[in-house]
Amino acid sequence: MLELEGLRKRYGDRVALDGVTFSVRPGELYGFVGTNGAGKTTTMRITLGVLEPDAGTVRYQGEPVDTATRRTFGYMPEERGLYPRMRVGDQLRYLAELHGLSRGDADRAARYWMERLAVIERVEDRVEALSLGNQQRVQLAAALVHHPAVLVLDEPFSGLDPVGVDSLAEVLRERAAAGVPVVFSSHQLELVERLCDSIGIIYRGRMVATGTVDELRASRSERVLRIGTDAAAGWADAVPGVVSAEYGPATTLVLAPDADDQTVLDAARALGPVREFTPLRASLTELFREAVADNGGDGAAVGAGDPEGVAA
Numbered sequence: 001m002l003e004l005e006g007l008r009k010r011y012g013d014r015v016a017l018d019g020v021t022f023s024v025r026p027g028e029l030y031g032f033v034g035t036n037g038a039g040k041t042t043t044m045r046i047t048l049g050v051l052e053p054d055a056g057t058v059r060y061q062g063e064p065v066d067t068a069t070r071r072t073f074g075y076m077p078e079e080r081g082l083y084p085r086m087r088v089g090d091q092l093r094y095l096a097e098l099h100g101l102s103r104g105d106a107d108r109a110a111r112y113w114m115e116r117l118a119v120i121e122r123v124e125d126r127v128e129a130l131s132l133g134n135q136q137r138v139q140l141a142a143a144l145v146h147h148p149a150v151l152v153l154d155e156p157f158s159g160l161d162p163v164g165v166d167s168l169a170e171v172l173r174e175r176a177a178a179g180v181p182v183v184f185s186s187h188q189l190e191l192v193e194r195l196c197d198s199i200g201i202i203y204r205g206r207m208v209a210t211g212t213v214d215e216l217r218a219s220r221s222e223r224v225l226r227i228g229t230d231a232a233a234g235w236a237d238a239v240p241g242v243v244s245a246e247y248g249p250a251t252t253l254v255l256a257p258d259a260d261d262q263t264v265l266d267a268a269r270a271l272g273p274v275r276e277f278t279p280l281r282a283s284l285t286e287l288f289r290e291a292v293a294d295n296g297g298d299g300a301a302v303g304a305g306d307p308e309g310v311a312a
């Protein structure tokens, strides 16, 4: 298990991390999401020892992580870290050997990942001559080439075409199924919702929610129901537990946390037939906006970015 506990980091008077704690179990695919500047990259850099925290610890299998352990981790940094003038194949073999693989194993692993990530035809090309998407694929191969025990990937899906997204998703699922804790950051919330076992939402350097999507849904303060009825607009306004109502071809109701949905159903049935009665599941995007809004942010403006960090 990979455990991050109480990570704190300041850059001058800007607090980037304010006590970040979460853990990723073996075999778990963990999506790390947050607004721009929330602290994802800082957290990942600390996990890989690229950056020292001011406080807090990173543990793997119960022990504080040292340099030797970190060599067994696979990391894809946000700033990308390839040698632009080196050829793709040489680069991957070199990185694998650097992580302790024999020449033969390094060669086999490099070929495997170049094939898997569809860059094998570029084996003799210099990295700088590749398109950004293909550089990204090589960067992913570099994170995977030494059979890492843990994977930490900073925005691995950004810049990939849909085919690349699908093959990377499959690789991550597969690595997780093999028992590797996998954590990756992303702004593509639909993808994260589809792919991940667990999700952590960071906002202004603090974890504001963590758990499975279902757990995040269950902790939501309000519930939403859609009811198909021909009753006149306004029918639900006085029903106990209804916080707000929108009337159209169907009625959409926001219920208070302790409301009894059967009371609402009875009220609707008393007015005529009920064609539909559907609790609406919140998407990760909605859960994300709500978590941000609950923590003093402007949930509606999340897509447009957010003030970076917090002055100390």
Ligand SMILES: Nc1ncnc2c1ncn2[C@@H]1O[C@H](COP(=O)(O)OP(=O)(O)OP(=O)(O)O)[C@@H](O)[C@H]1O
Residues within 6 Å of the ligand: 011, 014, 015, 016, 034, 035, 036, 037, 038, 039, 040, 041, 042, 043, 308, 309, 310
């Ligand atoms: N080297 C640095 N010097 C000063 N401030 C920094 C530095 N690196 C990061 N920060 C600040 O720390 C905060 C967290 O940044 P970080 O890059 O970790 O966020 P992020 O969640 O990865 O953002 P994004 O989604 O935009 O990549 C931001 O306020 C950022 O401006």
